[in-house]
Amino acid sequence: MKKVAVDAMGGDFAPLEIVLGGIQAVRDYKIPVVLVGDSEQIRKILADNGEEANSLIEVIHASQVIEMGEHPGMAFRKKKDASISVAARLVKQGKCDAVVAPGSTGAAVTAGLLGIGRIKGIERPAIVTPIPNEKGGHTFLIDAGASANPKPENLLQNALLGYNYAKYVRHIKEPRVGLLNIGSESTKGSALMTETYELLSKQTWFPFAGNAEGRDIPTGEFDVVVSDGFTGNVVLKFGEGLGKLFITLLKDSIYRGGVLAKLGGLLLKPALKKYMMKKFDYAEEGGAPLLGIDGTLIISHGSSRAKAIRNAIRLANQVAEEEIPTLVKNTLNVAIESE
CATH class of the missing domain: 3.40.718.10 (Isopropylmalate Dehydrogenase)
Known part of the structure; x- marks a missing residue:
């Protein structure tokens, strides 16, 4: 399993739902997780859920947060100790294999571009x-x-x-x-x-x-x-x-539609929920990968709750295991050599 850094302070329901999602990912998939953010808040949530001593969960303190309304580039350069910045550096330094970033899409893209860096040949x-x-x-x-x-x-x-x-x-x-x-x-x-x-x-x-x-x-x-x-x-x-x-x-x-329509709707509800609504629920995927950077970063919805974060961590592990940057580098190298 790959080690996944999670910006625990990103999103509307941070840090509670983010930390709970990390706990679920560890319990369900045994994926090592590094929770980045206010260590005091994070450790309290872990303790409340009986996971303060789990060897698969690590906490790294970050004293700052890039808020939704801030300019991503300026905030990333100014707030060196922002949770998303610290998480990106962990991947850049090889201490983690992937990042899950709920919250500001602009901040996540900036962290991927400036914090992790582009694949050579991808602009x-x-x-x-x-x-x-x-x-x-x-x-x-x-x-x-x-x-x-x-x-x-x-x-x-x-x-x-x-x-x-x-x-x-x-x-x-x-x-x-x-x-x-x-x-x-x-x-x-x-x-x-x-x-x-x-x-x-x-x-x-x-x-x-x-x-x-x-x-x-x-x-x-x-x-x-x-x-x-x-x-x-x-x-x-x-x-x-x-x-x-x-x-x-x-x-x-x-x-x-009247009584018959209501009865029909009642009968259809379980099937619609199981087979249709599940496909449209963003929490099932957890997030969207940012491709073209020299590492793995999953951007999650700002309103993500625990289920979405759990699945984003699963997706991050899956993407990291396939080593997409290496595949892209090899393709580009072949193209350059053939020119």
């Missing part, structure tokens, strides 16, 4: 996010918000990162990679998209399946969909809002 990191699809699996959207103004070369690199993640972490035998665009034709879209399409068509790292339209994301036609961070984040947030709208309309229809 900008990217967030890869799973979206449930009709085939029962996930479509992996990359980038979901790390870089809003990328160049075509950045999107090409994102495609490589997403392909490696889908193949080696998610064990999709031959991932189909598509470029998010407004049409399937190679000439459609902005200059950024047409130039990226040309680069993707010429590269030999993986098979390129062409343009993907927005409606293709939930069908499962593509395993990896490449986008700039601005568009990707809009797609992600729209999907979240649409899911909430669907639930609201479903409840309203049952309420308005």
